Amino acid sequence: MTTEPIATGGTRLDLAFDITDLTVRFGKGAAAVTPLQKLSLEVPDGQFLCILGPSGQGKSTLLRCMAGLQEATSGSMRAAGREVTGPTANLGMVFQQDAIPQWLRVRDNISFGPRMRKVPAHEWKPRVEHFISAVGLSGRENAWPKELSGGMRKRVAIGAVFANDPDILLMDEPFGSLDYFTRATLHATLLKLWAETRKTIVFVTHDVDEALLLADRIVVVTDGKIGADIELPFARPRDDGLRMDPEADTIRRGLLEVLRAPARMQS
Numbered sequence: 001m002t003t004e005p006i007a008t009g010g011t012r013l014d015l016a017f018d019i020t021d022l023t024v025r026f027g028k029g030a031a032a033v034t035p036l037q038k039l040s041l042e043v044p045d046g047q048f049l050c051i052l053g054p055s056g057q058g059k060s061t062l063l064r065c066m067a068g069l070q071e072a073t074s075g076s077m078r079a080a081g082r083e084v085t086g087p088t089a090n091l092g093m094v095f096q097q098d099a100i101p102q103w104l105r106v107r108d109n110i111s112f113g114p115r116m117r118k119v120p121a122h123e124w125k126p127r128v129e130h131f132i133s134a135v136g137l138s139g140r141e142n143a144w145p146k147e148l149s150g151g152m153r154k155r156v157a158i159g160a161v162f163a164n165d166p167d168i169l170l171m172d173e174p175f176g177s178l179d180y181f182t183r184a185t186l187h188a189t190l191l192k193l194w195a196e197t198r199k200t201i202v203f204v205t206h207d208v209d210e211a212l213l214l215a216d217r218i219v220v221v222t223d224g225k226i227g228a229d230i231e232l233p234f235a236r237p238r239d240d241g242l243r244m245d246p247e248a249d250t251i252r253r254g255l256l257e258v259l260r261a262p263a264r265m266q267s
Helices: 058-065 106-110 112-116 121-134 150-162 180-197 208-214 238-243 246-260
Strands: 015-026 033-044 047-052 074-079 093-095 168-172 198-204 217-222 224-230
Touching: 015 058, 015 198, 015 208, 033 058, 033 198, 033 224, 047 058, 047 093, 047 208, 047 224, 058 074, 058 168, 058 198, 074 246, 093 150, 106 121, 106 150, 112 150, 112 180, 121 150, 208 224, 208 238, 208 246, 217 246, 224 246, 238 246
Parallel strands: 047 198, 047 217, 093 168, 168 198
Antiparallel strands: 015 033, 015 074, 217 224
C-alpha cells in the first residue's frame, strides 16, 4: 500500500492545488451573484488541467482565485500546501489580452520577472536566452511589442512566464483571439515547454477540441460547481487526428452535453 505525503495540518504535499468548498459571492441580498459555490478540486503536481465552462459560470473566477487575484467569500484555497492570499512569484499568469509591457523590448520582457526578483544575472541570463529560443523568438530579441504580431506577443508572454520559473502556470484563454494556424503553432510550443519543465498548468478555455488536444484532465465548471471531471486516456503527442478518434468523439459529446445544459439563475 502506498501513502501520499502529508504536511502538518493534513495538506497533501503532492498537490499543486487543494481547493475545498470555495465560494465567491458578489453583492448582497436579492442582487447577490454567486459565481462559485462550495467548489472543491484537487490538482496534482505536474498535471496539465483544462477548465471548460460556459460564459459567466465561474471558470475565470476560479482561475482568479487560484492566482490570488480574487478573494473568496468562504472555503479554502491552497497552492503547493500554502494558503493563497495574493499573487506570488510561484504562480505565473498568462492572460487572454496582451499584458506584456509595451515599453520593454522582447529580451527585457522575458527577463522582467527574474530581474525584479533580483535573481543574479549569471543565473537568469542563460535561462532567458533558452526560452527566447524555445518560444521561437531568436532574432527578435530587440523588437518592441508594437513590431510583433499577436501570436509573437503571446510567445513573449509565454517565454516570460516560463523564464520566471514559477511552479504553477495559470492561463486564461490565452489563444482565444488568435487564428487557427497561429493557435496550432502555439499549442505545440506550449506542450513542448510543458514536457521539458513539467510545470503544473491550469488552462481555461471555451474550446472543447483545444482541451482534448492539450489536457491530461478536463474539468467543466458550470453553475459555480464541478459539472464534469475527466481524465483523458490519449497518448502523447496528439494531433488533429484526435478529431476523428471514436473515443475522443464520445468524450467530446459528453462534454458538450454538460456545457449545453441549462444554467440556473445564480443568486
